[in-house]
Amino acid sequence: MNVSNIIMSSYWGREVRHKYITQGSKALAVIFPGKNYSAERPLLDYAAKAAREHNCDVLLLEYGYQSARVGFKRDEMIILIQECKAAIASLPEYKKILFISKSVGSVIAGRIAEELEIQKKTSHLYITPLPEAIPLIQQSRGTVIYGGSDPLFSEQLSGEISGLHHLKVYRIDDANHSLEVELVNESLAILLVIINFYHEFFRDALNT
Numbered sequence: 240m241n242v243s244n245i246i247m248s249s250y251w252g253r254e255v256r257h258k259y260i261t262q263g264s265k266a267l268a269v270i271f272p273g274k275n276y277s278a279e280r281p282l283l284d285y286a287a288k289a290a291r292e293h294n295c296d297v298l299l300l301e302y303g304y305q306s307a308r309v310g311f312k313r314d315e316m317i318i319l320i321q322e323c324k325a326a327i328a329s330l331p332e333y334k335k336i337l338f339i340s341k342s343v344g345s346v347i348a349g350r351i352a353e354e355l356e357i358q359k360k361t362s363h364l365y366i367t368p369l370p371e372a373i374p375l376i377q378q379s380r381g382t383v384i385y386g387g388s389d390p391l392f393s394e395q396l397s398g399e400i401s402g403l404h405h406l407k408v409y410r411i412d413d414a415n416h417s418l419e420v421e422l423v424n425e426s427l428a429i430l431l432v433i434i435n436f437y438h439e440f441f442r443d444a445l446n447t
Contacts, residue, residue, distance in 0.1 A: 240291075245326055249303030250318045256306070257326045258299040260291065266335040266445060268295040269327060271344030272302060273367070274311055282366055282418060285434050286339045293441040295337065300326060300344075316346070324351045336361040337444050338381075342369060342391075342416065349375025362444035364437070367392060367416050373399055380405040382440045384433060386414030407443075409436055 245257040258278075268290035270278045278287065278299040290297050300323055304311045311319075336357055340348035345368035352361045353375070363381035365372065367389055373396060376383060383400060385392045387410050401408050411418050411429055418433060419426040 245298075245329060247322070247326060247329075249306060249322060250315070251303035251307035251309060253303065253307040255301045255303050255322070255326075257301055258297075259330070260287075260297040260299075262291070262294060262296060264294050264296045265333060266293075266295045266337065267330065267333040268297045268337040268339060269348070270297065270299045271323070271338065271340035271348045272300060272305070273342030273344055276341050276417070277301075277305060281430060282433065283339065283341055285430070286364065286366075286437055289434060289437040289441060290337065290339070293438075293445060295441070295445075296333070298327065298330065311343075316343075320347050320350050320354075323347055324354060327351065328355065334360065335445065337364065337441070338362070339364040339366070340368070341366045345369055345372035346375065349379065352379070362440070362447075364440050367418060370396055376400050376406070377403065381444065382407045382409070382436065384409045384411065384418070384436055386410075386416060386418050387412045388414060389416045391416055407439075 240262045243259050245259050246254050249255050270283050270287050272278050287297050338348040345365045349372050352358045363379040365383045367385055413420050
């Protein structure tokens with residue numbers, strides 16, 4: 240296994256360091272963080288670890304505003320998408336692509352798959368997606384995991400993606416936008432369930 244950093248300049252005035260982990264795979268897993276949820280936090284850290292267990296190369300994206308320690312404005316979304324797209328486009332071509340995205344990352348991942356015209360070889364793992372991602376999710380293949388108490392994702396939105404043959408949708412009862420509940424032990428038990436969903440996602444994506 241080889242670990243390196245893809246260093247790129249950013250609109251936000253700071254260099255970004257995208258961690259790139261290679262192990263000679265023909266499949267690439269790309270981790271898209273949430274607005275305030277970096278790739279080092281549990282849901283994405285364990286997703287990246289699971290990707291490595293399934294012998295994927297892994298790219299962990301860092302957003303420019305995160306590197307600069309400043310806030311993110313929604314009108315900067317197109318810039319964020321372009322910077323992430325440039326990082327992905329700089330890599331060698333892979334036979335299979337797996338996009339793992341949290342929250343605002345769900346919008347970025349869906350848009351990049353469209354713009355790079357790689358949807359046919361891309362499987363998506365959407366974790367607590369935003370409402371704006373629904374049209375993109377409907378065109379995607381993969382898995383959606385959301386919390387039953389997530390104020391940003393209603394049951395009505397869930398209904399718009401449920402029943403699609405190319406998507407698996409999992410609801411975590413009582414979980415918030417971080418897929419956690421009040422009690423620590425219960426949150427850890429939920430995390431274990433979610434990791435099992437991750438393994439299922441990787442098996443499905445890599446064996447089709």
